[in-house]
Amino acid sequence: MKKLNLAIVGYGGMGSYHGNNYLRENAKFEISGIFDIDASRYAAARENGIENYDRFHSKEEIAADASTDAVLIATPNDSHLEYVTFFAQAGKHIICEKPVALSSAEYAQMLEVCDKNKVVLMVHQNRRWDPDFLTVKKMYDKNALGKFCRIESRVQGANGIPGDWRKFEEKGGGMMLDWGVHLIDQMVYMLPELPESVYCRYFYGAGFEVDDGFRLEMNYNGGLSVEIAVDTNCFIPLPRWTVYGADGTAVIEDWALNGGIVKPVYSKDIKIAGIQAGNGFTKTMAYRTAESVVKSELDKVSPEPNAFYNEFYDVVVDHKEPLIRSSEVMNVMKIMEAAKRSAKENQVITIARH
Amino acid sequence: MKKLNLAIVGYGGMGSYHGNNYLRENAKFEISGIFDIDASRYAAARENGIENYDRFHSKEEIAADASTDAVLIATPNDSHLEYVTFFAQAGKHIICEKPVALSSAEYAQMLEVCDKNKVVLMVHQNRRWDPDFLTVKKMYDKNALGKFCRIESRVQGANGIPGDWRKFEEKGGGMMLDWGVHLIDQMVYMLPELPESVYCRYFYGAGFEVDDGFRLEMNYNGGLSVEIAVDTNCFIPLPRWTVYGADGTAVIEDWALNGGIVKPVYSKDIKIAGIQAGNGFTKTMAYRTAESVVKSELDKVSPEPNAFYNEFYDVVVDHKEPLIRSSEVMNVMKIMEAAKRSAKENQVITIARH
Incomplete structure (x- = not known):
């Protein structure tokens, strides 16, 4: 060899x-x-x-x-x-x-x-081989939750932004370029189409010239929406993933792939009882009883840790068709540019079709 | 009497x-x-x-x-x-x-x-007396987390939208008018200013003519952002509240006020170790060790359940200055109108100052 x-x-x-x-x-x-x-x-x-x-x-x-x-x-x-x-x-x-x-x-x-x-x-773009992401991708590919209505992909840190060149705009610092690039890439890879439009808010709580976090909303044809959330001053993180399907919800809590899937059971025998919630009453927002849902385990994916380098080897030596296509990388760049413009102008930015 | x-x-x-x-x-x-x-x-x-x-x-x-x-x-x-x-x-x-x-x-x-x-x-607007909301408001009023950077206020149900007139637009149905009105009202009441702009996405996953959920992003002068999230087909709800302060994070999980506050401890003796996260390495997103944070209980507020009717009595009988001001109710209406227009046009809508 x-x-x-x-x-x-x-x-x-x-x-x-x-x-x-x-x-x-x-x-x-x-x-x-x-x-x-x-x-x-x-x-x-x-x-x-x-x-x-x-x-x-x-x-x-x-x-x-x-x-x-x-x-x-x-x-x-x-x-x-x-x-x-x-x-x-x-x-x-x-x-x-x-x-x-x-x-x-x-x-x-x-x-x-x-x-x-x-x-x-x-x-x-090594995070195409993140086990949490591939577990979401498998649900998507196998239609395990019915139609995906919304995906929330979050990485929330508690250590501020790195103290080196990553604090400077001209060096390409900031969390959009550091983490946004991965989380957007995962969606570009998984979903068949690009978002039609994006809306993004950059956060500057730490007072640097680059974003120390952001929220990016990506709107897709057919009603799917994706939120990408990155923070660096968050001490109680939300789950890494929440996926809202027409037929159920999946959560992946963390890198260790804690989490699960919950789907509703519909039956004439199951009545929804209203609950006291705060200073009011609600039936709409009542929690489901144990018998009105089915819980299941995540169907976890465990990729080869060295997959990225194996891929590079195969592409260089065996002329394999690359998994990380240049057209996809270009689309990630364009979405990040649109997000930056959106954040700067506080406007929704339409993504040009190619 | x-x-x-x-x-x-x-x-x-x-x-x-x-x-x-x-x-x-x-x-x-x-x-x-x-x-x-x-x-x-x-x-x-x-x-x-x-x-x-x-x-x-x-x-x-x-x-x-x-x-x-x-x-x-x-x-x-x-x-x-x-x-x-x-x-x-x-x-x-x-x-x-x-x-x-x-x-x-x-x-x-x-x-x-x-x-x-x-x-x-x-x-x-009885949800001004929700214990969870008043607990957040107390943190805000007492500056308990330092400057508030972001508030996420969520109500995620699993029972669809009600089957009666609430499904029809001309009747004033949909989740923005049903729950959005409360969650926006809480922010109008708590915060000293209106948002400068809003961006909203309505969800129609259930296929009705009205929104069965939405995400509303409200942008305030000074960098505060508020997300209001409502769902009716979510089987693993996120916390009712996440509050991101400059000095710490607070979470209220549910109507029962489970949750807590976590603040960082900064010290030369506390080193951040990078972690393996998915298919990569990160120091930025490493979890904090137990000794690098301080956890504390929520300072829970327990309002009088009958506060709304007592208030009405006092205003009618004793001519008390009303807590729920008509100018505030009008601002809630205007924010909901801006949100609806934002969702319809997929545009950021500026809120007019009064």
């Missing part, structure tokens, strides 16, 4: 995570070396057991190394275009961290140069 | 509930009789122990009864204007079920006729 030799460009938090958690575990890959503008990261690479930690000290040295087949670009977001362009022209296949670019125009440039140089550009 | 003699106009689900649960318990009131266009409701009134159940068989008989001081109007929403106008002209003080009117223009007519005839018109 051919091994892919891959150099890590940008050996920070994410670059070292890729090395330690995926590349080291995957027999199809060798790390040919690293490059970082911060000299102290070479010691970190050595500590992490990277054999060739000291091999490259410039991007040009990687480009000139014939044994290096591919690069992982895990640098700040505003430098992706420069590195993708450079390594594509050097004939290296590329994995690029998300967001791949700061704009759809930048991404179009990247696609052009990669196409021209016949190299693979795969964006690290 | 003077007793108020009150006739119940519309002895359906809500009218009989008022009689059984509030008027019967309140020594300041006597039920002078009922009126319903459905003759079978007189038997229900007798069964419920209303002494004068058979006294009135037309609205004119109530108007002509000098001993009747006031009426409760609990008829379908599209008949409120007719009854309010009629009884105001007859000099009766009025409690009217919510929504008081189908439009702000209708409500303006009501105010004019009540003002001219010097009668009190009090809208049954």
Whole structure:
């Protein structure tokens, strides 16, 4: 079996995570070396057991190394275009961290140069292999809740936004580009169509120039709506997912896939009794009794942890059709641009059809 | 002590509930009789122990009864204007079920006729005395979470929308008018300003001509946002309230006021460790450890259950300044109109300042 030799460009938090958690575990890959503008990261690479930690000290040295087949670009977001362009022209296949670019125009440039140089550009949309997401996707694909009416996809943190370049707009900081890109990508991948329109509110509670959270509402043809919610100052998180189907509701509480499905039982024998609720009475909002619902377990999906790198290998070596299509990545970029414009102008933005 | 003699106009689900649960318990009131266009409701009134159940068989008989001081109007929403106008002209003080009117223009007519005839018109915005709401309001008033950044107020039912007139638009059906009116009223009452703009999506999953649920986003000056969420086909409800403050998060799960407050502890000794989350790594979204948060109980408020009727008595008999101001009720009507227009046009609607 051919091994892919891959150099890590940008050996920070994410670059070292890729090395330690995926590349080291995957027999199809060798790390040919690293490059970082911060000299102290070479010691970190050595500590992490990277054999060739000291091999490259410039991007040009990687480009000139014939044994290096591919690069992982895990640098700040505003430098992706420069590195993708450079390594594509050097004939290296590329994995690029998300967001791949700061704009759809930048991404179009990247696609052009990669196409021209016949190299693979795969964006690290690894959260297509999140077990929670795939569990939702399976419900959708199998129509397990009837027609999906609404999806609420939330990631609510309690640690503020990271203190590094992720606080600055020109660097591509902010939570839309950090987490929104994943959560939107999941919907672009799962759903057959793009939203017709979006409405987005950015939050600036922490007082930085970038969004420290947001709510994005995506409206689809046929009545489906999707809310994407991201927070960084939330100490009692809501469930990761709530899915409202015509025939039932599913909740996934957390990354550990706690949760379940509840569906109603309709029968003449089951009467709805009104309840005292607050200072008033309600039948509409009365809780259902135990005998008027059926609870079931989530049909959990457990993807291969190294699926992303296996996919990259198959696309590069075996010319597999990529799962992460460039048209999808482009649509994610366009939805994020629409969301940003919506937040800035406080307007609903229509998504152009392609 | 003077007793108020009150006739119940519309002895359906809500009218009989008022009689059984509030008027019967309140020594300041006597039920002078009922009126319903459905003759079978007189038997229900007798069964419920209303002494004068058979006294009135037309609205004119109530108007002509000098001993009747006031009426409760609990008829379908599209008949409120007719009854309010009629009884105001007859000099009766009025409690009217919510929504008081189908439009702000209708409500303006009501105010004019009540003002001219010097009668009190009090809208049954009883959910200003909901314990859950007052518990949130107390946190707001006491600044218990620091600056409020976002409020999510939800009522998620599992019983569909009621099968009677509430399914029809011309009758004033739909969940915005049924529950939205309460949840918006709570915010109009609690917050010092109106939202600057609103965005609303109506849901039609049940296939009726009226909304069977909705999401309303209200944007306030200074960055506060409020989401109001109502569903009628949800089998795993989210918490009744999530309040995101600058200094902590509060959750009220349900009508029983389960929930609590969690605030962060910031200290150099507390390090945030990244976690494996799905197919990736995150420090931003890592859960906080037990020692990095402080949990506390909700400071629960327990209002007098009969507060609404006591308020009506005080306003009518003692000329107390009303807690439920007509300007507030008018603002609720205007926000609902803006929400409806927003949902229909899929546009953000600016709220006019007064």
